[in-house]
Structures are given as structure tokens and as C-alpha cells.
Amino acid sequence: MIKNGKGGGNxxxxxxxxxxxxxxxxxxxxxxxRVIEHDVYYDDGKVAxxxxxxxxxxxxxxxxxxxxxxxxSKRLLPDDSIFVLLNNRLFIIECKHQEVAGSVDEKLQTCxxxxxxxxxxxxxxxxxxxxxxxxxxxxxxxxYKDVLDYIQSVGCDYYFxxxxxxxxxxxVPPELISD
Numbered sequence: 556m557i558k559n560g561k562g563g564g565n566x567x568x569x570x571x572x573x574x575x576x577x578x579x580x581x582x583x584x585x586x587x588x589r590v591i592e593h594d595v596y597y598d599d600g601k602v603a604x605x606x607x608x609x610x611x612x613x614x615x616x617x618x619x620x621x622x623x624x625x626x627x628s629k630r631l632l633p634d635d636s637i638f639v640l641l642n643n644r645l646f647i648i649e650c651k652h653q654e655v656a657g658s659v660d661e662k663l664q665t666c667x668x669x670x671x672x673x674x675x676x677x678x679x680x681x682x683x684x685x686x687x688x689x690x691x692x693x694x695x696x697x698x699y700k701d702v703l704d705y706i707q708s709v710g711c712d713y714y715f716x717x718x719x720x721x722x723x724x725x726x727v728p729p730e731l732i733s734d
Contacts, residue, residue, distance in 0.1 A: 578635040578648065582716070586728040595637070597726045603639045608632040619680045626675045634689075644683040647673055651717040652691045661689065663702050667709035685723075688713040693717045 556664055579590045584604070589596050593614060595603035606615045616623055623630065635648040647670070651663065670686035677684050688706065690713050706713050714720075720727045 561679060563609075577605075577607055578606075578637060578718075586730055587726070600701075602641055602725060603637050606636045607634065609666050611636050616676065621679055622675055626678070627672050630674055633671055637723065638682070639724045642683075643681070644685060644724065645677055646685045646687055646723050648689055648718075650672070650689045651694070663694075663699075663706065666706055668712040669712055670709070686711040687719075689718070690715050694715065 572612045579593070579595075583590045587597050587691060590605065591607060593604045593610065594601055595605055604615065609632065612623055615636075616621060617640065632674055633647045634650045637648065640647045649666075649669075666686050666688065670684060673684045673686065689713070694713075694714060695701070695715060703713060
């Protein structure tokens with residue numbers, strides 16, 4: 556069920572992040588990273604921008620001069636998003652937690668639609684879009700195999716309590732790289 560080591564606990568390609576805090580706060584606690592407002596710096600170079608929920612529309616899309624109503628009929632509010640300058644790619648990160656069976660199960664099946672909506676929004680700026688779920692361990696249960704396979708089959712991705720910095724094209728602090 557876990558393809559290519561996704562969800563592993565090692566820090567070779569990413570950082571443990573349980574979705575209990577926002578991405579900006581988390582990155583601010585990592586070596587070499589600092590976040591000032593929405594700008595993400597690694598050492599002294601700006602590498603990305605982070606936006607949550609309404610800030611994605613009110614700041615990011617506004618700065619790009621994109622009127623969302625011209626492209627989609629309803630706002631989608633990302634839990635977190637990170638625009639990586641190094642590869643001109645926007646990563647939508649949705650955090651899903653579950654303790655009992657419920658509607659989150661079915662929400663996982665909407666990633667294809669949502670990714671296509673975000674692609675419509677980013678087309679005028681020529682920005683690529685990736686859609687990633689950050690899942691808690693509840694979703695490791697074998698009963699989610701089909702939905703996890705589906706997520707990948709439509710070009711989306713998932714990780715368990717793990718942010719894949721390499722996957723997003725962000726630098727990995729040398730002190731976090733392990734053999």
C-alpha cells in the first residue's frame with residue numbers, strides 16, 4: 556500500500572509534520588528555514604511562498620491578478636499551499652485526520668476534481684499544480700488501499716505525517732539528512 560516508501564519516518568527526503576500546525580509555523584522551526592509573512596527563506600534566499608485558506612485568494616491570486624470567478628464557480632480553501640519558486644510549482648496540501656469512520660473517507664476521493672480546479676486557476680500564470688494529502692495513521696488501515704491507489708492513479712499523492720521536501724523541490728537541511 557505504501558508506494559516508494561511514502562509515509563516513512565526517515566528524514567532523507569522530508570520532515571515529520573503531523574498537520575497539527577500550519578506549514579509556515581512548522582517550516583519556521585526547521586534549520587535554515589525562516590518564514591516572514593508568506594515568504595519562505597532557506598538561508599538567505601527566498602525559495603517559496605505559503606498560503607492558507609482565504610490568503611490563497613486574498614493575497615496569492617490577487618498578486619497574480621487572477622480573478623478566481625473567471626475560472627471556477629466555487630472557492631476551494633486549501634488547508635495549506637506552498638508555491639515553490641525554484642520549480643514554478645504550487646503544492647496544495649490537504650491535511651486529513653480521522654478517529655472514527657466518517658465523511659473524511661469520501662473526501663479523499665475528490666482530489667482529481669480539486670486538482671483540476673486549481674490547475675484552471677493557475678493556468679493564466681503558467682504555474683504547475685500538485686495535490687498532496689497529508690494523512691494521519693488512521694488511513695494506513697488496509698481498507699483504504701483502494702482509495703490510496705485511486706489518489707495516485709489520478710496524479711495526486713499522499714504521505715503519512717510527513718512533508719516531502721525533496722518531492723516539492725525544496726532544500727533539505729544537511730543536518731536532517733540520514734543514511
